[in-house]
Amino acid sequence: MFEKIWERHVIAEEEGELLLYVDRALFHEGSSHAFRMLDAGQHGVRRPEQVFAFNDHYVPTHGREKGVAGIANPEIRNMVVNLEKNTKRYGITLFGIDDPRQGILHIVPPEQGITQPGLLMVGADSHTSTHGAFGSIAFGIGASEMAHVMATQTLWQRRPKTLRVTIDGSPGKGVYAKDVILALIAQAGAGGATGHLVEYAGSTIRGLDMEGRMTICNMSIEWGGRAGMVAPDETTFAYMEGRPYAPKGAAWERALDFWKTLPSERGAVFDREESLDAGALAPMVTWGTSPEHAAPVTGRVPDPAQVSDEAKRTEIAAALDYMALKPGMALADIAVDRVFIGSCTNSRIEDLRAAAQVARHGRARVPSWIVPGSMSVKKQAEAEGLDRVFTGAGFEWRSPGCSLCTAINGDQLQPGERCASTSNRNFRGRQGTGGRTHLVSPAMAAAAALTGRLADVREFFI
Amino acid sequence: MQPFTKLTGIAVPIDEPNVDTNQLCPTRFNKVPRGPRHAEILFHDRRFEADGRDKDFILNREPYRHAQIVVADRNWGCGSSRESAVYALYEFGIRSVIASSFGDIHASNCCKNGLLPVVLAQEDVVAIRRQLHAQPGATVTVDLAAQTVTDPAGKVYRFEIHPVRKQCLLEGLDDISRTRQYAERFEMFEEAYRRETPWLFVER
Numbered sequence A: 001m002f003e004k005i006w007e008r009h010v011i012a013e014e015e016g017e018l019l020l021y022v023d024r025a026l027f028h029e030g031s032s033h034a035f036r037m038l039d040a041g042q043h044g045v046r047r048p049e050q051v052f053a054f055n056d057h058y059v060p061t062h063g064r065e066k067g068v069a070g071i072a073n074p075e076i077r078n079m080v081v082n083l084e085k086n087t088k089r090y091g092i093t094l095f096g097i098d099d100p101r102q103g104i105l106h107i108v109p110p111e112q113g114i115t116q117p118g119l120l121m122v123g124a125d126s127h128t129s130t131h132g133a134f135g136s137i138a139f140g141i142g143a144s145e146m147a148h149v150m151a152t153q154t155l156w157q158r159r160p161k162t163l164r165v166t167i168d169g170s171p172g173k174g175v176y177a178k179d180v181i182l183a184l185i186a187q188a189g190a191g192g193a194t195g196h197l198v199e200y201a202g203s204t205i206r207g208l209d210m211e212g213r214m215t216i217c218n219m220s221i222e223w224g225g226r227a228g229m230v231a232p233d234e235t236t237f238a239y240m241e242g243r244p245y246a247p248k249g250a251a252w253e254r255a256l257d258f259w260k261t262l263p264s265e266r267g268a269v270f271d272r273e274e275s276l277d278a279g280a281l282a283p284m285v286t287w288g289t290s291p292e293h294a295a296p297v298t299g300r301v302p303d304p305a306q307v308s309d310e311a312k313r314t315e316i317a318a319a320l321d322y323m324a325l326k327p328g329m330a331l332a333d334i335a336v337d338r339v340f341i342g343s344c345t346n347s348r349i350e351d352l353r354a355a356a357q358v359a360r361h362g363r364a365r366v367p368s369w370i371v372p373g374s375m376s377v378k379k380q381a382e383a384e385g386l387d388r389v390f391t392g393a394g395f396e397w398r399s400p401g402c403s404l405c406t407a408i409n410g411d412q413l414q415p416g417e418r419c420a421s422t423s424n425r426n427f428r429g430r431q432g433t434g435g436r437t438h439l440v441s442p443a444m445a446a447a448a449a450l451t452g453r454l455a456d457v458r459e460f461f462i
Numbered sequence B: 001m002q003p004f005t006k007l008t009g010i011a012v013p014i015d016e017p018n019v020d021t022n023q024l025c026p027t028r029f030n031k032v033p034r035g036p037r038h039a040e041i042l043f044h045d046r047r048f049e050a051d052g053r054d055k056d057f058i059l060n061r062e063p064y065r066h067a068q069i070v071v072a073d074r075n076w077g078c079g080s081s082r083e084s085a086v087y088a089l090y091e092f093g094i095r096s097v098i099a100s101s102f103g104d105i106h107a108s109n110c111c112k113n114g115l116l117p118v119v120l121a122q123e124d125v126v127a128i129r130r131q132l133h134a135q136p137g138a139t140v141t142v143d144l145a146a147q148t149v150t151d152p153a154g155k156v157y158r159f160e161i162h163p164v165r166k167q168c169l170l171e172g173l174d175d176i177s178r179t180r181q182y183a184e185r186f187e188m189f190e191e192a193y194r195r196e197t198p199w200l201f202v203e204r
C-alpha cells in the first residue's frame, strides 16, 4: 500500500532524495515561524486551496461565545489573530475560532472529508500521522519544511523503511484502541519504529471503527514512527461518504474504484514485521515520563533496584523521582488530582461515548474535564445527551481545542499536580511545568474521575 | 543558512535517553520569534527555577556554557515537530548533536538550520560520554566532509549521512531555490495527476 501511494507522488529524484507532490498541508497557530520564512523569502503560496489551517492550540476552552475578544492573555490572543491574518493574506482556508466546524487539526479534516485514502498529507505537527488511518501517507514536518511546502506544494523526502504490525485477537471488555497502542509502545520502546512507516494490520485493526484506527495511527510518532497507516476498507468508505469535501456522484464511484486498489497485496514484503495479541491485553496506564513507561493497570510501579541494566535503572529512577511514585506500589492505587478527556488521540464521539458509559456509574471526585475534539463532536455529543451525562456526574463540559494536552492556551496543571489524561504524551511538564501525566483511555480516565485513582475500569462493568 | 563543514568544540554529555523536544523548548515558548532569547529557552525548565534562579543542570555549569556539541543517548529529539527546539540548540551555540538515534522530524529540522545530527552506535556514544565526564571541557571534532567524529582520546568514528543532506549542509543551501529548478517538471506532473484523480482537487 505504501509503495503504491508513494510512487504516484514522485516528481523527481536526486540521489535517493525524492521530490514529492503534496496533496494536503495542515497547520495551526504554531506555524508563525513558517510564515516568517515565507515573508522573508517573498515566496507566495503555490496552491492555497490545498492548504488548511486550524485554530486549536491557543484557543480557550470556555467562554467561547466572546470569540477572539474572550482571550485575556495578549500573547495567546495574538497567536490566534496572526493565524487569521496570515491565512487571509495568502488565501488559505482557515477553520477559525468562530467557525462552526472548528476543532483540532487532526480531528476536523477526517470529519470534513479532507482526509482521504491515497493522499500524501503533511502537517506542521507530529500527530499528522493520525490521518494515515484512512490509508493515506501522512506525517509531520518542521517549520522550514512547511514553508517549502507552502511555497512549492512539494517536499524533499527519503523513502522511509516499512514496518507492518499485525494485531490479532479481540480485546476484552474495557480494553480499547488506546490500550492496544500503549501496549505496543511498551513492547517496542519509544524509539522502536524510528525511521519506519508503520502499517497496522490484522483482525483487531479490521474490527476497529475509524475513531479507534485514528487513535492508533495518532500515537505512531510516540514509538518513533514516521507515519502510521491502515488499509482503507468498507469501514473507511462508510465513514467518508457524504462528508463535505468527499467526492460526490460519479467522482465518488471513481474514487472508490481507485481506493480499493490501494491495500497491500497478499505476500507484500516489509522491511520489518511485528505482532501483538490484543486478546491478552488489560487496560494500560503509564507510570513514567515516556510513553514506553506503560504497563497493565493490574501491575505495579517498577523497582529500579531490580533492573540490572545500569542505564535503564537510572532512567527509571529519574522518571519515578519526577512522578513522585514509590517502587512496587499498585498502579491502580495511584491517586490523581485531575482528569482530562480530550486531545487528537481521544476526543472523538466514540471516545466520549466510552467515557460517558463509565460516568453514568457515579460522580467525579476530582476536577474532571471533557474537551471535545471539534464543534461537530460537541454538537453530536449534545444531540446524544452525553453532555448531560457528564455534567450530571460532575464533569466539566468545555469547548474544543488542544487544551490540557499541551497546555499553551492557558489550561494547565499546577506544579506537582497529577492528571489521568487521554492525550498522547506524558513528557515532563507537557501539561504544565511540574505537572505529572498518566496516559490512559477515555473509559479509564472516567473511572479515574469517579474513584480519584487509576482504577481498573473493568470494576465498573461487573 | 550557515554552512557546516568541520567543527572542533567543547562537547557536553547528556546521558538521558528520549530527550524530547518539549525539554529542548517548553511549549509555552513556541510563540517566541526566532532570536537570541532562544539561548535561554534551551532546556529552560531543567535549567531555571520559576523565579529565574539557576538549577543545577549540566548546561549551567562551566565549561559547558560554551559547548558546541552535544553527545547524547538514544532517541534524541523525539516528540513534537517544533523547529523552535532547534533554534534553542542553535542560539545556545550547539552546532552538532551526536546520538545513537534521533526523532526523525527533529533530525530533519536540524539539517534545515545548519545543525548536524550525527548517528553513532550506542556503545560509541556511551564511550565518548564517559571520556567527557572524566575530562570536563574536552573537545570533540566533527568533520562533515570526511564524515568522521574524533573523540578526546583521538579515536575516530565514521558516520553515515545522506549525500544530499551532506551537500546542503556543506554549502548552506536552502531547499526552495533547489526545488525551483523543477518548476517545469512540477507543472507536467500536476497536469497528469489531476487527470487521474480529479476529485482530489478542491474547486473554490
Ligand code: SF4
Pocket: A056, A057, A104, A105, A106, A125, A127, A343, A344, A345, A401, A402, A405, A406, A423, A424
Ligand atoms: S491535541 Fe495535543 S497532540 Fe493533538 S494536535 Fe493538539 S497539542 Fe498536538
